[in-house]
Every structure is written in structure tokens, then in C-alpha cells.
Amino acid sequence: MNSELKETLKQCPQVLGIDLGGTAIKLGRFSQDGACLQSLTVPTPQPSTPEAVVRAMIDAIAQLDPGHRAQAIGIGTPGPADATGRIARVAINLKDWHDVPLADWIEAKTGLPTTIANDANCAGMGEAWLGAGRWFRNLILLTLGTGVGGAIILDGRLFVGHHGTAGELGLITLNPDGPTCNSGNQGSLEQYASVQAIRRRTGLEPDKLGAMAIAGDAKALEFWHHYGHDLGAGLASLIYVLAPEAVIIGGGVSASADLFFPAIQTELERRVLPCSRAGLQLLKAELGNQAGIVGAAKLAWQLTAG
Secondary structure: OOHHHHHHHHOOOEEEEEEEOOOEEEEEEEEOOOOEEEEEEEEOOOOOOHHHHHHHHHHHHHHHOOOOOEEEEEEEEOOOEOOOOOOEEEOOOOOOOEEEOHHHHHHHHHOOOEEEEEHHHHHHHHHHHHOOOOOOOOEEEEEEOOOEEEEEEEOOEEOOOOOOOOOOHHHOEOOOOOOEOOOOOEOEOHHHHOHHHHHHHHOOOHHHHHHHHHOOOHHHHHHHHHHHHHHHHHHHHHHHHHOOOEEEEEOHHHHHHHHHHHHHHHHHHHHOOHHHOOOOEEEEOOOHHHHHHHHHHHHHHHHHHO
16 A cells, blocks of 8 residues: 555544454554554453453554544454443453443543444454455354354344344254253354364364375375364254355364365255255355454444444
């Protein structure tokens, strides 16, 4: 981006997108077309109490937007928010986060309208806005990481359900007699598709298994085939319910997508009626670690539109 264009964009309406994590807080200042004018990453304070995190956010916002150009703020948190996008109900890996009125606190400090959402939901909005899902109005995102998160985008907007907790796609039941899940479910998709599940099943890290498969290791290739089979079975249920135009796969495990996407496709063709998957696209996420701040910014723009 040349300096003249950058200066012009600085005078345009802007919002802030924030991704709150257990170790770092990522922030970005965005124009309406999705251009990131400036970004900043600061450490999450330890202990990560709500008060300490809010102080760190306010300091970072002052650094990122000294000219007070931003019109709204969107924040992704590592846990569910309420349906109104005001309260962080629980924030995983953060200390003492229970029903924290985060949007109210940030608004009081900045004077800017603020909304919050689960971080996986923000990633889904990011991919829908500027990533692999930008050509579609209806899509689902599955994030394959330490756990399995998800997001549902319907008619271009994030769907969070009555209580704000919809989109926990990794917690659907895959095997009623499978391993116990932290959610209280048994045999959830997360117990077959997460990094922790891969470690339990193989004793290896996903990147190691990926490298082994690329090198031709028969057992690693077989594992990824079975992994894709399980993921495809879980996705089949979601596709029957939501009939999305696209399924986007993100998270760390997606680095090995080429190894398990063929098995997913085979399962979907076997399990899902052609009329329920007509034109369905299976895609790898494009935005990586930036998806969270991009999606949070999109939610901020939607807030300004009313």
C-alpha cells in the first residue's frame, strides 16, 4: 500500500477488531473495505483477570488509534458471549472470567459502541468477509485445534442462537459410546478431530503425522484417511441441518488438509443426498491467525450499520 493511499484511508471511517487470547491480545484498525491500516499485538496480562485485561486493552487501543478515528469496536473472546454480544459468559484460559460485562466496560472507557463474540465465531465472520467464504452467504467454519470450534453464517450474518451459544459444531455427537468430552457429551466430534484427540489416538503431533504422510509413511497415510472419514461423518450431520454453500476448515490441523480432504469428500458423497450437497464447496481457511481480528472488525461494522 503506497503512502498516499494509506493517508487517504486514514481519513476514512474505521473500526477496531480485537482478538483476546490467553497469551496475547491482537488488535487491528480496519477501513470499511477490510483494509488493515495498522495492527498491534500486546501480551495478555498475567494473571488475566477481567480488570487487568481491560486495562491492557484500553492502553493498546490508545496506541492503535491515537487520532480517535474508530467508530466502533468488535472483540473476540475465548469462550461464549451472550446473545446480545455484551457479556463474556466464560473465557477459557483467562482467570476469573464469569459473566463479565466486557462490552459495557470498554464502551465506558472509550465512548465507542462495542460488541463481543466467541473467537471461533469471529474467525468465521473473518473468513466470510475476506477469506475463503467471501463468495458465499451461507457457510460453516470448523476450527481444528486444541479443541474443535465452529461458526455458522446464515445470509451473511453470524448465527448465535437464542442464548448466544449456537455454533459449537465440535460438540455434536459422532459416537454415542465414544470418549467423554469436557462438555459432558460422550463421543463428540471434538474427541475425534482435535489436536488432543490426535495425540490420544496416535501419540504424535499433527504436524509430525503430516510430515510422515507426505514422506509416504503408510500408517500416517492410513491415519489421515480415517481422520477424514470421521470428520466427514460429523460434517454430514451439519450439512443436512444447515445446507451451507461452503464448509471451511481452519485451525492448526488444517495444515494437513490435502491429506484428509479426499476422505471427507468421499464420506460426504456417500452419506449426504445429492440434493443436500449440490454445489457444496469444501475449502481450507485463508486468513490464518488474522481471522479473529478481521471477523471482530466485521462485527463492529455491522454494529455501526444498526
